[in-house]
Amino acid sequence: xxxxxxxxxxxxxxxxxxxxxxxxxxxxxDLSSIWFSAGALVSFIIALIWPTSVAVQIIVFIVVSxxxxxxxxxxxxxxxxxxxxxxxxxxxxxxxxxxxxxxKADDRGEVKIDGKIWTAVSHENISLNDKVxxxxxxGVKLVVRKSE
Numbered sequence: 001x002x003x004x005x006x007x008x009x010x011x012x013x014x015x016x017x018x019x020x021x022x023x024x025x026x027x028x029x030d031l032s033s034i035w036f037s038a039g040a041l042v043s044f045i046i047a048l049i050w051p052t053s054v055a056v057q058i059i060v061f062i063v064v065s066x067x068x069x070x071x072x073x074x075x076x077x078x079x080x081x082x083x084x085x086x087x088x089x090x091x092x093x094x095x096x097x098x099x100x101x102x103x104k105a106d107d108r109g110e111v112k113i114d115g116k117i118w119t120a121v122s123h124e125n126i127s128l129n130d131k132v133x134x135x136x137x138x139g140v141k142l143v144v145r146k147s148e
Contacts, residue, residue, distance in 0.1 A: 005051070006051065006052065006054060008051075010043075010047045010051065010054055010057055011044060011047050011048065011051075014040045014041075014043045014044035014047055014057070014061075015040075015044060017036060017037070017040035017061075018037045018040045018041055018044065021033040021034065021036040021037040021040065022034070022037045025037065031073050031076050031077055032069070032073070035065050035068035035069040035072070035073060036065045036069075038064060038065070038068055039060070039061045039062070039063075039064040039065030039066075039068065040061060040065075042060055042061070042064045043057040043058070043060050043061040043064075046060055089137055090137070092113055092114070092118075092134045092137065092142065093134050093135065093136060093137065094133065094134060095113055095114075095133070095134050096113075096131050096132070096133055096134075096147050097111035097112060097113035097118070097120070097131070097132050097133075097134060097142070097144065098111060098112050098113075098129060098130075098131060098132075099111050099120075099126045099127065099128055099129060099130045099131075099132060100112045100117060100128070101128070102125075102126060102127050102128045102130075103120070103121075103122070103125075103126050104125050105122065105123050105124055105125055106121065106122075106123060107121070108120070108121055108141070109121075109122075109126055111132055111142060111144060113134065113142070118140075118141070118142045119140065119141045119142070120132070120141060120142045120143070120144045121138070121141050121142075121143055121144070122143070122144050122145055122146075123145070124145060124146055126144070126146065130146055130147075131146070131147040132144035132145060132146055132147055133145055133146075133147045
């Protein structure tokens with residue numbers, strides 16, 4: 001007959017947390033729940049070795065899960081999210097263009113850069129033939145400002 005003790009109960013709880021957090025992680029792929037599985041695994045091992053110390057198991061779970069979540073998750077997130085698609089137009093950022101169609105602040109105009117005409121937007125009024133610096137690319141528009 002199986003006797004339910006504090007040690008056995010904690011083993012069941014830690015094992016359940018490992019499984020539930022693993023299933024949540026598998027369904028979200030957000031790298032947030034897996035660290036709780038790891039913390040529960042360490043606490044599960046401690047429960048096997050030292051079954052009567054529930055407080056130690058809980059503290060270890062909190063510390064290990066928190067450290068992994070706060071320190072390791074950002075490293076993995078950065079590694080896994082290398083999906084920024086670089087295009088040839090990225091090289092335009094920082095370059096100087098010439099305004100070919102004047103435009104007012106927060107309106108659209110046109111600039112010429114590397115022999116091509118681009119739609120441009122700015123938070124400033126841009127006059128015809130003004131030199132502008134490309135700050136970024138927003139979809140198919142260049143975000144520009146007047147160049148000094």
